[in-house]
Every structure is written in structure tokens, then in C-alpha cells.
Amino acid sequence: MNILHIDSAITGDASVSRKLTADIVAKLTDANPGATVTHRDLNDGVPAIDSDWFAAVRLAPEHPTPEQQALIATSDAYLAEVQAADVLVIGLPVYNFNLPAQLKNWLDQIARAGKSFRYTAEGPEGLLTGKRAIVAYSAAGTPFGSDFDHASGYLRFMLGFLGIADVDFVAADRLAMDRDAGLARAQDALDKLAA
Template identity: 60%
Template sequence: MTHILRIDSSIKGADSVSRRLTGRIVERLKAAHPDAIVTERDVTNGIPAIDGAWLGAVYIPADQRNAEQAQIAAFSDRLLEEVRAADILVIGLPVYNFGVPAQLKNWIDQITRRGESFVYTENGPEGLLKGKRAIVALSSDGTRMGSEVDFASPYLRHMLGFLGITDVTFVAADQMVFDPEATLKRAEQEVERIAA
């Protein structure tokens, strides 16, 4: 059974282009895998930034945590378990100020844990979340994906690879400000070409 994890990070709600695309991608995947389980995670609903309390909570043995540490670690564990359970990640990536939304960065920070999602070896870091596929729906008003000012897509590709997820496909609705209708139509056609 295929397990899909849909992650949305746009603050625009129903007006979001990236949410529209992640929805279409999930529809396409579900058409190909009717028995698929879909878990939805809207990171705009509150993913705390990591801090000293988080560091203290997730890197001490579970049986030594106090109540506050146990709660902090449990939330981070839940996010990580959603990724571990998924075969396919569908990630909405709106580009804000040339980078990833803070909420999405918080999610990445929560799941990037030494010994849990990656390890350091004598040959360098090794991701532990292997065997997964990621489809990223990028949207932007003015930033062209792959341009010298696109700091969002290279960062996300790098972080996914760092965690062991190297099968990454991008669908881009970029530079929407110039021709929104044509750009969105092109992106939706890209979705239809994705092998489900």
C-alpha cells in the first residue's frame, strides 16, 4: 500500500498556487494508487522553531526527559514518523523572499536529527530516509526556478538528499507575476506528465 505525505507551507490558504498543485499531484497519485493512504501536514498551523529546549529534549534518552522535554520530543518524533511512513512526499514550496517559508524550514529542522534521519560516517553524512520519492510543487511571483536568486529549490533538494531522499521531481509555477494563466497551465501539464 502506498503512503503519501502531503506537506503544505503557503500562508495564502485557498488562493495558494502551491496548494493547488500539491492537491493535483495527490489526485494523480491516488488515481494510480487507489488504495493509497494520504497524510496531510499543513506546516502553517504551527511548527515551532528549534531552540535550546528542543536540543535538550531530543538528544537525551527518553527515560531521562522531564514532562516538558517529553512533549517537545514527542512532537518532533511525530513529524519524523510521518516521513518514515511515507513512500512519496508531496511538498508545496512557495518561494518567499527568494527562499523557503520559515514554517517549512521549521519542519525541516524538526526532522533533521542526527541518529534518527542522518548519521555521520567516516565517508561523510549519510541519510537514513532512503527509498522515498519527493515531488515538489514550487510557486513564485517573480523568482525563476534555477536562477541565481532561487535559494529555495537548491536548499530543499540538498536537505532532502542529506536525509537520503534523492528521487526528487520539481513542478514549477514560477514567475507567476508575468503570465499567471499560462504559467499555471504549464505547471498543471507538468503534473500530468509525472509518472504516478
Template identity: 60%
Template structure:
């Protein structure tokens, strides 16, 4: 069975291009894998930012955590359990101010945990989430995918690779202010050409 984790980060409740693309990707994947299970998480609904209390909770052994620490750690533990269970990640990536939405950065902060999703070796860091695939639905108004002002796609690719996920595809409805219909049609064509 295929387990799909869908992450949306757009702050737009309606009219979001990245959500439209993640819908299309999900429809393609579930048509090819009717028995697939889908876990959806709307990151724009909010995640607590990591802070000193988070570090204290994460680095305290589970059996020694206070009730407050256990509640703090439970958020990160849940997000890590979701990504570990997933075979495929479908991530909506709208570009805000040349970078990722803060909610997606916060999600990476929660799931990048030493001993859980990566480890350090003499050769450097090694991701522990190997054998997974990620499909990223990127959207932007003025930023062109892969350009020198696109600080989002490279960051997301790097973080996924850091976690061990190196099979990464992007579909991009980019620079939409210069031709929204053409940009969306291009991205939808990229979705339709993906191996499901």
C-alpha cells in the same frame, strides 16, 4: 500500499498556487494508487521553532526526559514518524523572499535528527530515509525556478538528499507575474506528465 505525506507551507488559506498544485499531484497519485493512504500536514498552521529546550529534550534519553521534555520531543518524533512511514512526499513550496517559508525550514529542523534520519560516517553524512520519492510543487511571483535568486529549490533538494531522498521531481509555476495563466498551465502540464 503507497503511503503519501503531503506538506503544505503556503500562508494563503485560499488562492494558493502551490496548494492547487499539491491537490493536482495528490489526485494523480491517488488515482493511480486507489489504496494509498494520505497524511496531510499544513505547516502554515505552525510548528514550534527549535531552541535550547528542544536540544535538551532531543539529546536526553527518552526514559530520562521530564514531562516537559517529553512533550517537546513528541512534536519532532511525530514528524519523523510521518516521514519514515511515507513512500512519497508531496511538498508545496511557495517561494517567499527568494527562499522557503519559515514553516518548511522549521519542519526540516525537526526531522533532520542524527541517528533518526541521518548519520555521520567516515565518508561524511549519510541519509537514512532512502527509497522514497519527493514531488515538489513550487510557486513564485517573480523568481524563476533554478535561477541565481532561487534559494528555495536548491535548499529543499539538498535537505531531502541529506536525509537520503534523492528521487526528487519539481513542478514549477514560477515567475507568475510575467504570465500567470501560462505559468500555471506549464506547471499543471508537468504534473500530468509525472510518472504516477
């Protein structure tokens, strides 16, 4: 089993989502002793896509410049980690009712026509099939799955668009209202999670 462990929280050691992703990875590796883990901390920085990225990665020039080659290599590296993974463990802290910018940037880097999805006569088809995602959701005030939780539904949709339909959530929500209850809900979901 190859596990891709993705963190995106900006709060360092105080991060609930980072603790949850670490606990999920530990549960998976305990149950699968031969598993390999690749850790990617998106808080280290993920370049946003822009017109230079579009010209290099999407338009794929026959003779890319050195600058374009660097943009292509970065995007390819993010995508290769996902392609090699059997399980993705993704930290999803909610900021201002949505996912962090660095997590959105990562999704933009890996959502590549012809590589992670393709268009067919029947509509788009995800190419990253046969994978599982476990998402560690944390929020101070946004209830998981509520009308103003714009993070979990979007992430589930994007993963499904790319072909990853097997998605579980471990949610620690409403932490500002009742931290102990929120953490207890997450622990209960973690305990029930199949490894």
C-alpha cells in the same frame, strides 16, 4: 502506497502551491487506488528548534521532564510521518527568494542524527532512503532554478542529505509576470509526472 501531503503556504485558498499539491495527490491516488494520504498543514504552526529543543531532543536526557517529553513527542511525530511515507508531496511557495519559515522549521524537526541521517567515516549518510518526493514550487517573481531561487536547491539538498534522492518539481513560477504561462508550465510538468 503511503503519501505524506505537506502544505506550507500562508495564502489559504488563493495558494497556487496548495492547488498543485492537491492535484499531485489526486494524480497519485487515481493511479494507486489503495494509497493512504496523511495531510500535514505546516501553516498550523511548526515549533522552531531552540535551546530547549536541543536539550530535550538532541541531548536525549535519560529522564526527560514533562516539557522535554512534549518537545520529543512533537519532533518524533513529524519524523514518523516521513518514515512511514513512500512519497512526499511538498508545497514550496517561495517567500523572499526562499522557503517559508514553517517549512524550514519542519526540516529542522526531522533532521535528526541517528534517526534520519548518521555520520560515517565517509561522511553523512541519509537514512530516509527508498522514498520519492514531488515538490510543488510556486513563486510570484522568482524563476525556478535561477540564481536567486534559494528555495528549490536548498530543499533538494536537504531531502538528499536525509536520503531522499528521487525528487521531482512541478513549478509554477513568474506568476506575477505572466500567471497563465506559469500555470501552464506547471500543468505541463504535472501531466508528464509519473504516478
